[in-house]
Every structure is written in structure tokens, then in C-alpha cells.
Amino acid sequence: MSIKPTYQELYATFTSLARQVNELEGLANQNQALIQENQGLIKENRGIIKQNQLLLKENRQLKDKLFTYENPKNSRNSSMPPSKDENHPKPNQSLRKSSDRKVGGQKGRKGKTLEMTAHPDEIIELVPDYCTSCGNALQDFSPQKEQSRQIVDIPPIKAVFKEYQTFSKICNCGCTSTADFPSGVNTSISYGENIEGLVAYFHARQFLPFARMQEVFNAVFNIHISEGGIHCLLNRFSDKTKPIYEIIKQRVCNSTVIGADETGVKVNRSKHWFWTWQTPNLTYITHSRNRKGETVTTHFPNGFPNSTLVHDGWKPHLNTFAKNHQSCLPHLQRRLNYLNLKYKSATWGLDFSKLLYDALELKKTLPFQNKEYTIERAKIIQKLQCLLEKPPDKTHKELFSFYKRMRRERQHLFTFLFLENVPADNNASERAIRNVKVKQKISGQFKIEQAAQNFAQIRSVIDTIIKNGLNVLDELALIAKFEFQRVD
Structure with a gap:
């Protein structure tokens, strides 16, 4: 036998269901608000990320600009001429290495000085006429040569005017022959x-x-x-x-x-x-x-x-x-000097600088075609290959550009090591x-x-x-x- 729910029970159930529906609607609204808030945060986060990227780019540019002011390019770390140097370049930027030689003329150097000639154009004899002690006349005494001194000078320069005169002669046949002026004598007066x-x-x-x-x-x-x-x-x-x-x-x-x-x-x-x-x-x-x-x-x-x-x-x-082609190594060394200053944490530039220096020293120190020379040359080429296979960090923009240039010019860097008469510089x-x-x-x-x-x-x-x-x-x-x- 079923018992029908009373009115009160039905009302309580309905009220409970209505409360649950309201709670669900509130949760739905709250969820919708959270979704909108989340989307706003995502959009804001994207803006922050974009702004951060712009700030990072601006920071790199400002660092580059600051480096340029602190380390300006000059004739020692770039291809700029010395006349463009604003101030004296830093000593550590020179490609020249110190040596043990003293400053000035070196031992064995043949110097030049003003010398007397054995055949002077004019001789002036200075003979005393009287004794400087007693005053007696010395005209009857034979002079004895003591010293000679010479003065070299230029006489006043005077232009030489050369006049050409042509003449004519009449032959027995009645023909008149006149001499011609030489080549270059074309007007009444001209410069010689x-x-x-x-x-x-x-x-x-x-x-x-x-x-x-x-x-x-x-x-x-x-x-x-x-x-x-x-x-x-x-x-x-x-x-x-x-x-x-x-x-x-x-x-x-x-x-x-x-x-x-x-x-x-x-x-x-x-x-x-x-x-x-x-x-x-x-x-x-x-x-x-x-x-x-x-x-x-x-x-x-x-x-x-x-x-x-x-x-x-x-x-x-x-x-x-x-x-064949040969790139100028001092140009590359000066460029690397600048890049190594700018990217101090990068070792690639330092290694490449050492490679160029070793190549120049090899040509100076060992005879061409010597067996040891050939071995050292092969090591340099191998080192070049290794450096070109391991590029520098792409964030080091100018250094990476230099690296790409070296890849393009790799065949032209060490031609001078294979051809004896080819210099390494321009x-x-x-x-x-x-x-x-x-x-x-x-x-x-x-x-x-x-x-x-x-x-x-x-x-x-x-x-x-x-x-x-x-x-x-x-x-x-x-x-x-x-x-x-x-x-x-």
C-alpha cells in the first residue's frame, strides 16, 4: 500500500530543488566570471611577454650603443683611417707586438749625414797677413794648410730664356727654303x-x-x-x-x-x-x-x-x-679586436684572432716549402675548419655576421701560406x-x-x-x- 507524500513534504522537496538550482546558476555565473577573468589575465600576460621582448631588444640596443660610446671604432680596431680618430687609440688595440729592440736606429744601420765634397765649386783661401803675436808682416812666408771647412748653398735661381730664330735661304733655282721650329716650339713664347x-x-x-x-x-x-x-x-x-x-x-x-x-x-x-x-x-x-x-x-x-x-x-x-684571392688579414684582425671587446664572454673571436696571428707568424718564422712549415700549415687549415664548424652564439649579432663572412671567404684567408710571393696584407x-x-x-x-x-x-x-x-x-x-x- 503506497503512501502519498503530503503537501508539506512536496513543498520541502520543491524548495530544496529550487535552492540547488539557484546554487547551480550561481556557480555557473561564477564560473563564467572566472573564465572571463582568466581570458583577461591571458591577454594581459601576452602583453607583458610582448613588452618584455621589446624591453629585452631595447636593452640589447642600448648596451650596443653604450659599448660604442665606451669603445669607439678607430684605426686600431677597425678599417677607419687614423685621420678619423677622435682621440688617441688605446695602446692595447695595436696589432704590433712589442719586441726586444731599443727605440731609434738599430745596430748595423747605415746612417747618412752631411759630407764634404772632394771637388768644391769655389775655394776661398784664408791666409794671415801679419803675426798675431808681434805684428810682423807675413807676406814673404810660405803658408801651410791647416783645416778645411765647407758651406753648401744654392745660388739665386734665374730663368733661362732660349730664343729660336729661323732663317731662310734662296737657292739658284729661285726656291726659298725656311728652317722649321723644333717640336714643342709652337708659339712666340711658351714654358719649357x-x-x-x-x-x-x-x-x-x-x-x-x-x-x-x-x-x-x-x-x-x-x-x-x-x-x-x-x-x-x-x-x-x-x-x-x-x-x-x-x-x-x-x-x-x-x-x-x-x-x-x-x-x-x-x-x-x-x-x-x-x-x-x-x-x-x-x-x-x-x-x-x-x-x-x-x-x-x-x-x-x-x-x-x-x-x-x-x-x-x-x-x-x-x-x-x-x-686566386687573398683577403687582408690585418683588416680582419682589427675587426676582431673590436668584436672581442664587445663580446667578452665569447671565445670564438679570440680563437680566430689567435689562428690569424699563428698563420702570420708561420710565414715569418719558417722557410717556405719546409717540411715543418707544411705540417704547421696543415694544422692551421684544420683549426680553421673546426672553428667554422662551431659558430658563435647567434645573440652575438656582429660576431655571428663576421663568422658568416669567414665561411664565405674561407678559400681566400690563407692563400699566402701556399704561394710564396703573395702577401697577407693589403x-x-x-x-x-x-x-x-x-x-x-x-x-x-x-x-x-x-x-x-x-x-x-x-x-x-x-x-x-x-x-x-x-x-x-x-x-x-x-x-x-x-x-x-x-x-x-
């Missing part, structure tokens, strides 16, 4: 070959500005010459050097080892470039409007198929076709191109492109003369004297 050579010497060897050159000719040589006249003489002399300039270019191209470099130059307030390709006996310099590879292909379209090209790693040189090319910087500091910019090319052409000839041990002024006067024919 010695002045022409001297202008080129002052311009491209002593780097005198036109105004100061004009003053020298007026004050020292008593010759009046205008700045326009100097410019004309330089143009004329430059034309005479063209055959020699072309010969230098051809011989450089056919050389077994060639150094290359380039530097900026101001021409009419615009930045242009001077390029050089040189050997121990030859220097070829040219002016260009750009620093691109088209300059190389313009002057050497076939590249250097039989040569080893030594350079500082600038892309146009690196892409030049050549039998110093000779830098010396060949440095003269334009000296010229600009003394004389300022070139006003026209023709003037820049004239300087490059004349300086190429002068540098080649110097490298071959000849007298610059004599050779320039000889070039000015003769009209050369183009040699193919």
Missing part, C-alpha cells in the same frame, strides 16, 4: 719641359695647391705663371703620360700578384672614388664616379685570370675574376691610394673630373718611377721633353 715636369712634380708628388705653386715659381724661380697656365701645363703633361699609363695598366694586368684598393675623393662637392691596382714595381690609379663593380669591368673586363688578387674583402674586388695598395687623401688635405677638392683623372694618371707614373728607384724630377722632365707614340 723642365717647368712642365716641375709643375707635375709639385702637383702630384709634393701636393702643392695652384696658388702656392704659383708663389713658388714667382719667389724661388723668378718666373711668373698664372693658375690657368698651371692647369694648361698639367693637361699637356697628362696627355704625354697616356702611353706610359696604358703600359702600366697592361703590365699590372699580366702580373702574378696584384693588390687592389679604393678610397673616396671629393670632386666639385660630390663624392667620387679613386681606385688602384698595383704590384711591387707598378701602380695604376684611376678616377671613378662610383664604388661599384662596373669600375673594375671597365678597366679590366677580363679580370685577372693569371693573378692572385689581394684586397680588403670589398665586394667588387671579391667578385673580380682572378686565379698595405701596399693602401699606401698607393693614400696620396689622394694627402692631396685633398693640402689642396682641397678637385673642381672637375678631368683634374681628378690627371692627378690619378700622373701619380700612377710617379709611383711607378719611385718603385723602380729612379729620380722623380729627372724622369718627369724626360717625359715632358719627348712626344711619345702610343704603344699597343
Whole structure:
């Protein structure tokens, strides 16, 4: 027999169920609020993470900037020229190692001093006329030579005016024959070959500005010459050097080892470039409007198929076709000096610096092709391979970029260890191109492109003369004297 629930029991049950429903709704609302709160926290957390990443990036940038201020690049830890150094560079940045030698001239060095000549141009005899003790006359006594002293001096320089006069003669046949003026005597008066050579010497060897050159000719040589006249003489002399300039270019191209470099130059307030390709006996310099590879292909379209090209790693040189390439190790060492200062915790840069130093020392200390030399060379190549297989930390951005560059240039780093006449540095090319910087500091910019090319052409000839041990002024006067024919 079933017992029906009473009204009170049903009401209590309903009330209990309603309470549970309310509790469930409250929990659902609370859960929804917690979900929304959680989503807000997730969104806030993502913002914090993003902000943290930005702060970390900013921190690295500020550290790099602070390092740049504390350790500025200079001529000792980068490829910057010494003229750009703001202050004296730190001593520990030099690539030169200390030695046991004392400062000054070394033992066995042959010095030069002012010496008396055995054949003086003028002799002045100083003979006493009376006795300094008793006052008696000494004219009847024979003098005895005691000492000789000489003074070397330059007499006042006076221009020599050479006049050419032509005459005519009448033959029995009635024909009148008139003599011709020699080559170069084209006007009623003109400057001779010695002045022409001297202008080129002052311009491209002593780097005198036109105004100061004009003053020298007026004050020292008593010759009046205008700045326009100097410019004309330089143009004329430059034309005479063209055959020699072309010969230098051809011989450089056919050389077994060639150094290359380039530097900026101001021409009419615009930045242009001077390029050089040189050997121990030859220097070829040219002016260009750009620093691109088209300059190389313009002057050497076939590249250097039989040569080893030594350079500082600038892309146009690196892409030049050549039998071999050699990167300049001092450039790399200076770069590593800077990177090792910046990333002190990284050992890769230190190891690579030591590898380059060991390679340079090997070439200096052991005879080429010696058995021990060959063994040590193999160790250096093996060490290079190991370093390139273990890259530095990618967070060391500039060091990692240097590492990638070394991977690209790995075949060009130690060419000098395999070829005896190949240098490990590009110093000779830098010396060949440095003269334009000296010229600009003394004389300022070139006003026209023709003037820049004239300087490059004349300086190429002068540098080649110097490298071959000849007298610059004599050779320039000889070039000015003769009209050369183009040699193919």
C-alpha cells in the first residue's frame, strides 16, 4: 500500500530543488566570471611577454650603443683611417707586438749625414797677413794648410730664356727654303719641359695647391705663371703620360700578384672614388664616379685570370675574376679586436684572432716549402675548419655576421701560406691610394673630373718611377721633353 507524500513534504522537496538550482546558476555565473577573468589575465600576460621582448631588444640596443660610446671604432680596431680618430687609440688595440729592440736606429744601420765634397765649386783661401803675436808682416812666408771647412748653398735661381730664330735661304733655282721650329716650339713664347715636369712634380708628388705653386715659381724661380697656365701645363703633361699609363695598366694586368684598393675623393662637392691596382714595381690609379663593380669591368673586363688578387674583402674586388684571392688579414684582425671587446664572454673571436696571428707568424718564422712549415700549415687549415664548424652564439649579432663572412671567404684567408710571393696584407695598395687623401688635405677638392683623372694618371707614373728607384724630377722632365707614340 503506497503512501502519498503530503503537501508539506512536496513543498520541502520543491524548495530544496529550487535552492540547488539557484546554487547551480550561481556557480555557473561564477564560473563564467572566472573564465572571463582568466581570458583577461591571458591577454594581459601576452602583453607583458610582448613588452618584455621589446624591453629585452631595447636593452640589447642600448648596451650596443653604450659599448660604442665606451669603445669607439678607430684605426686600431677597425678599417677607419687614423685621420678619423677622435682621440688617441688605446695602446692595447695595436696589432704590433712589442719586441726586444731599443727605440731609434738599430745596430748595423747605415746612417747618412752631411759630407764634404772632394771637388768644391769655389775655394776661398784664408791666409794671415801679419803675426798675431808681434805684428810682423807675413807676406814673404810660405803658408801651410791647416783645416778645411765647407758651406753648401744654392745660388739665386734665374730663368733661362732660349730664343729660336729661323732663317731662310734662296737657292739658284729661285726656291726659298725656311728652317722649321723644333717640336714643342709652337708659339712666340711658351714654358719649357723642365717647368712642365716641375709643375707635375709639385702637383702630384709634393701636393702643392695652384696658388702656392704659383708663389713658388714667382719667389724661388723668378718666373711668373698664372693658375690657368698651371692647369694648361698639367693637361699637356697628362696627355704625354697616356702611353706610359696604358703600359702600366697592361703590365699590372699580366702580373702574378696584384693588390687592389679604393678610397673616396671629393670632386666639385660630390663624392667620387679613386681606385688602384698595383704590384711591387707598378701602380695604376684611376678616377671613378662610383664604388661599384662596373669600375673594375671597365678597366679590366677580363679580370685577372693569371693573378692572385689581394684586397680588403670589398665586394667588387671579391667578385673580380682572378686565379686566386687573398683577403687582408690585418683588416680582419682589427675587426676582431673590436668584436672581442664587445663580446667578452665569447671565445670564438679570440680563437680566430689567435689562428690569424699563428698563420702570420708561420710565414715569418719558417722557410717556405719546409717540411715543418707544411705540417704547421696543415694544422692551421684544420683549426680553421673546426672553428667554422662551431659558430658563435647567434645573440652575438656582429660576431655571428663576421663568422658568416669567414665561411664565405674561407678559400681566400690563407692563400699566402701556399704561394710564396703573395702577401697577407693589403698595405701596399693602401699606401698607393693614400696620396689622394694627402692631396685633398693640402689642396682641397678637385673642381672637375678631368683634374681628378690627371692627378690619378700622373701619380700612377710617379709611383711607378719611385718603385723602380729612379729620380722623380729627372724622369718627369724626360717625359715632358719627348712626344711619345702610343704603344699597343
